[in-house]
Structure formats: structure tokens, C-alpha cells
Amino acid sequence: MGAQQTRAEHNNHDLSDKTGFSMEQIKILQKRFQKLSGGSETISRENLNNIPALADNPIKKQIIEAFFDKRNQHNGEVGAYDQIGFEEFLMVMSHFRPPSLRTTEDEKKRLRKEKLRFLFNMHDTDSDGKITLEEYRKVVEELLSRSGAIGLDAARAIADAAMLEVASTSMPDMPADYFYEGITFEHFEQILNGLEMESRMHIRFLDVNTVTMRCDRK
Template sequence: MGNVTSLSNDEIKEIHEETGFSASQIRRLYSRFCHLDKDGKGHLERKDLRLIPELSVNPLGNRIIEAFFVDQNDSRRPVEQVDFLQFTRTLATFRRTEAKHSSELNTVDKKIEFVFRVYDIDRDGYISKDDLIHILRCLVGVSIAEEQVKGIAHRTLREADKDEDKLISLDEFKEALGNVDVKEKMSLRFLTA
């Protein structure tokens, strides 16, 4: 699935089986991927995703982009390029969960893991107070004083850090999100049919 002009039926079938996207959704995603891949390299780089208007205006846009660029075998290791299969795998995280087209990629756990990667700035497998401060600063800019931001980060850490190691693990993060309807909040209706 490198630098080609279209996908074969076998490639579409393989992607469908892994992601749950329909053939028409896969074709539209491929069209979007090719549009973003202006140089026809067969992969995307961070600069390509920064061209997506919704990400360019999102205060966490750069963090969301970074969450796309992870090694499939070790989410703490960054990669420099994303091919079409990785692109669809990541987007599958945001698919609505449907019984007939469910996928291991769009479970509640996978959705939470994606958000965790957005918050884990230094990719050490934990969310620290510094990570929280960075995310809060992205969200509120300069509209809140630094001391208030630090106070919010401190309270958040105190509430979510069950083992009191001053870090939020993935398990603690999942527990902290226990009352949030992650399935609904992290699902997009961006592709129908």
C-alpha cells in the first residue's frame, strides 16, 4: 500500500476485516489520505496532518497528531511516517461501535489509550504533573494564571493517582474516566455507509 493510485479489492477486504470500515468508507479515507499526501510519497508526515483544518484549530491538534505517529508494537516509540494502513487503524479508534462491524481497534480501552497517548507528553507511559500542566496550558492558553493551572494539575493528579507515586498510569487513567461515556464521546460520524 505504498505509492499507488487505488486500492485492490484484497487490500480493501484486509482493511475492512481489521478496522470494520466499509469498502466505501475505505475508498473515501484513501482519497483523503492521497489528498493529504501531496507529494505522492505513499505515507504521511506530521506536516501533512497539520493541513487538516479541524486539527489546525484544535488546541490539542499537535498532540492528536503525535498520537498518530506511534510504533504499532510499542506506543511509546514515535515513528516519522504513517502509511495508509496505520492511518486507517488510528481512525478506526474513532468509529462508532456497531455489533456487525466491531473491531478490536475501536473498543473503549483503545479509545482511552489514544487519549492517554495525547496526555503522555514525554511518552514514558505515565501522565505526570508536567504533562497535565502542558495539556492544560494548550487548552486554556494564557487566560488562566500559571498558579491556577498548577493547582488544577495538582488536584487532578491527587484524585487520579491511586498508588500515590505522583504519576497517573494507564490503569489509573481508565479508572478516572470510569463515569465518562467514552464510547459516545470518542466516536465520530465522519463516514457513513
Template sequence: MLSVEIFKYCNFKKSVLIGSPCRMGCLCLRKSASYPSVPQDIMNTLKKNTALSRSQIKYLYIRFYQFSGGGKEPPSHLHKYNFYSGLLQLNPLLPTILNSMFGDKVKITFLDFAMFLSTFQAHSLKTSNELKNAMMDKKLKLIFNMYDNNKDGRITRYDLVIVVHKLFSNLLDHVQIMRIVDSMMKEMDYSDSNQILFADFCKALECFDMTEMMVTRIPEFHGRTTDELQ
């Protein structure tokens, strides 16, 4: 299914928010260095509401800290401009991903950042079915919102053109891009309304195990944090 292949490609583009710090032009995660510790209340919230391990939460907290520029104190929040650094700023889908992550917020906290990325986390055998289902529903809504450019609750042909153009404008001409858009509309417009509603979107993907598709493997951090040095 063409639409699913596009979604997979989008997930690859999204994963660079997590991936190799050196690739990102950020600070390296050296085990010999010390990093800020995750506040205990945030650690408890994420352990309760996600399948993230303590070491994965530590890793994401350090990534959040690095996006701020790596100052003396960990930041309380980040703005969109903080993510335009290193190779990440070359990602054509970065604005789309950030719009989905930020929603209508001007700035996000670490909890917002970690909750967003945990939605796409690869599950382990310890993950409960209840949490898997909750994450699957949230994942579908977030991916839908990545395509819903003006956030009006529907994906129009124009919305698809924007995303496909961002992905393939350097590889395909306008005619080829429109053919892809037409194919996606034909595959997913179950309501026959010349637009893709959320129900259409879910129906198009219901034959796939969304708990196993479009996942991102979040690394674990086993170095030292400031609290552990005291």
C-alpha cells in the same frame, strides 16, 4: 468533571483530521470525480479489525490521498509535515495528535492512519461487544499518550501544563491555567503520587461509557473510484 471536559475538547480538535475537506483547504469530494481505490488486502484488514464500513474506508483513503497533495498515484505513506495544510495547521493540538498517531514512526501508512481514527469511531448496532471493548482499551491508551508528552508512561503536572496551555493560552492567563492543572491532578491522581499513572487515568474515567464518549463520526463516500470506472 473538569478533566473529562478537557478530553471532550481535545476530541473536537482531533476530529478535524476527518472533517469537511473544504474546511481543511483540501480537495473537495465531488461525486462526479474519480478517486483511487483502496487495495483489497487493506480493505479486508480494516473490515476484519475495525467497525468501519467499506464506504467509510473509501472516504478515509481519499482523505489520506488528499493529505499527500492529490498526485496521480495514491501515496504509500505520509510524514507529519503532510498534515500541516489548510486550516488544520491552525489546530493548537495538531502536534500532540500527530505524536500519538505516529508514535515512534517517521512515516505512517494508510493502514496506520485508518486504524488510529477508527479507534474514535462512533459504533453502530452491528459492532460486537468484543470489538467495542478492544477499541475502548485502545482509545484509553491513545488518549493517555496524547497527554504523556515525553512518553514515559505517566502524566506529570508539566505534561498537563503543556496541553492546557496549547488549548487555552489565548483565553486564560498563567494563574488560571495552573488552577485547571491543579484541579485535574486532584481529580485523577488516585495513586497520590503527584502524577497520573495509566491505572489512575482509567479509574478516573471508569464511570463513563468510553465507547460512547469522545467519538468521531466518519463520513461515508459513495462516489466512484478508479476500479469502479473500469
């Protein structure tokens, strides 16, 4: 029992170094993971699909897929997992970790870049390094059509117009006949320059039943 507890604590120290979470936060998230998995060592998309807090989120599908996207593990891999363990779950949750009072300016810049990369990956669904019009359109259609305020055709027209605006912002000297292939991560950073990320991507640590995630789009 003692040896098993020591190994678990050592493992949690390693996870703390990798993710920036405190030991206390890791214990809370372990309880949350066990609740989601039903005591299993892995969780599936179905487990996350049953989270009540995500039920009405217009980008629910993208958020769930982000947990299984290998790009969000910082290991250089591309592709998707069928199921993930606690370490993979924790690595994804670390993108929602707010900076602490001890976080340096360099660390804040790194955290911001990681959050932006996470958001970029959510939209770059084919992992080709660009957010294409088709990918962007799908997200906008979901956001607008699910609100019930406008129809699908109108949502598509707004998505197309928004993409053209992004293209002109990213490449102000773009020739009239130039085909804009999509938003690169560098363009994505420019577009969201000045956007305060901490209030839009954060996690609250209260107890196992109220750990929540936000991924607002404003």
C-alpha cells in the same frame, strides 16, 4: 489491471479485519489519504498540519503527533515515525470509529479501552507509562492560554491544582509527604469512568471533503 485490483481488494479486506472499518469506509479514507498526501504513498506532519479543520484545535499538536506514535499501531512498538503510510493512518483513524449496531458488549468495552489508551498516549508524551505534572500542565496551559481568558501563570496554577485533585482521587489514602509521580493508565481509566466516549471521539463518513475527526475534552 484485474490482478492489481484483486490484490487491492484483498489488502482492503485485511485492513477491514484489522481496523473494523467497512470496505466502503476504507475506500473513502483512501481518497482522504491521497488528498492529504498529494498522491504520495506517505504523509508527514506537515501534511496534517495543513488540515483546516485542525487549525483552531487547542490540542492540534497532540492530535498530529498521535498519528506518528508507534504505540497507536497495536504492535507493541514505542517511538515515532517520520512519515506514515495508509495502513498506519487507518490504524490511528480506527480509534475514532464508532460502534455499529452489531457490536457486542465485549467489543464495546474493548473499543472504549482502546480509545482511552489513545487519549492516554496523547498526554504521556515521553512514553514512560505515566502522565506527569509537567505533561499534564502543558496540555492545560495550551487549552486555557489559547482561549485568551487567563494568563500563563494562572493556567499553570490551575494545572497544578487539577493534578493534585487527580492524585487525591486516584490515591485517596496518599500520605501527605508522598510524591505523586503521575497518572497511570489504570488511574486514567478510573478518572474517566462513566464518561461516554462515542460522542467525543468519532468520525463522520460523508464524502472525501467532509471526513472529520473530533477529540473533545469535556
